[in-house]
Amino acid sequence: MTPSPVGRPTRGTTGVNRLRRVDRWIARHPVLRRTDDPLVVDLGFGASAVTPLELLARLTKQRADATVVGLEIDAERVARARAQAEGVAGVTFARGGFEVPLPGRRRPAVIRAMNVLRQYDEDDVADAWGRMCARLQPDGILVEGTCDEIGRIATWAEIGADAIPRSLTISLRLAELESPAIAAERLPKALIHRNVDGERVHAFVASLEREWTRAAVVAPFGSVHRWRIAMIALADAGWPLVRRERWRLGEVGVAWEAVAPL
Structure with missing residues (x-):
């Protein structure tokens, strides 16, 4: 059974x-370039x-040889997706959850889990991360986060x-952005x-907002x-920023230890 x-x-x-921002980030991630099996799970x-x-x-x-497996718990969604993607090479669909079932116990280079944990409690996060990460390739990554309905605001770990x-x-999306604190x-x-107040991520968001406001002088x-x-x-204030080449896209990455819960 x-x-x-x-x-x-x-x-x-x-x-x-909706997920274009995180898609492009994954597509340019070093793990996808290095892996011998560029399999990504959605x-x-x-x-x-x-x-x-x-x-x-x-x-x-x-990566022309990249493949995608879409997983959903709802069997009707899986059947619908299979019908919609009929004839498209490189993508398959299956029923599954945090256990990430794949044929032949194949392991993905990346698991993307966007807008999945929003309905869970904070205490459930570590277990969900652990289950998903246990299925990754040794150098693989889990990308987990949320975004708004039209993909103009997104965050992920x-x-x-x-x-x-x-x-x-x-x-x-920088055009017409009023406050990055959104x-x-x-x-x-x-x-x-x-x-x-008192948490690291609050301090980071406040610093981001403050520097964006100060930079208004160069808005023209x-x-x-x-x-x-x-x-x-x-960066000059000491925040450990990562992947700085992506600043031009309206992104900022920061090392987790700088924002981790206390």
């Missing part, structure tokens, strides 16, 4: 281009095949195969309830330039 998937069905909400893909198909299209621009988080990334509404479950040169000036100020 096949064991039941581990976890609860997601709300199923999805939309075209865990909890939702009510249609949209996000796994978009993920595959973005990955194959960097990068977690290694040892289930230890490495970084937090905030990704925002990202606090979409922090990963491990951090969203920690955005209070464009939002990308303003963001870059704010990022330089953050």
Whole structure:
């Protein structure tokens, strides 16, 4: 008898281009370049095949041999996605949850679990991370986070195969951005309830907001330039920023230990 998937069905909400920010981040990640098996799992893909198909299209621009497996607990969603993606090479769909079942016990280089843990308690996060990370390739990563409904605000954690988080990334649409602190509404479950005085992530978001405000003097040169000036100020203030080459995309990555819950 096949064991039941581990976890609860997601709300199923999805939309075209909703996950474009995290897709592009994954596609350019060193782990995808290095792996001999560029398999990426889209865990909890939702009510249609949209996000796994978009993920595959973005990955194959960097790795032509990349493949995607979409996993969902809801059997009807799996059947619907299979019908929608019929004839598309490189993507398959199966029923599964945090146990990440794959044929032949194949291991993914990346597991993307966006908007999956929002409905869980903070105390559930470590166990979910551990289950998913146990299925990764030795150098693989779990990418877990949340975004708004149209993909203009997104945050995610990068977690290694040892289930230890490495970084937090905030990704925002800079055009017409008023306050980067809006990202606090979409922090990963491990951090969203920690955005209070005395917590590290609160201090980081406050610093991000402060430097963005100070950089308003260069706003006439464009939002990308303003963001870059704010990022330089953050780094100069001692924040351990990572993947700085992505600043031009409205992203900032920071080492996890700088924002980890106390």
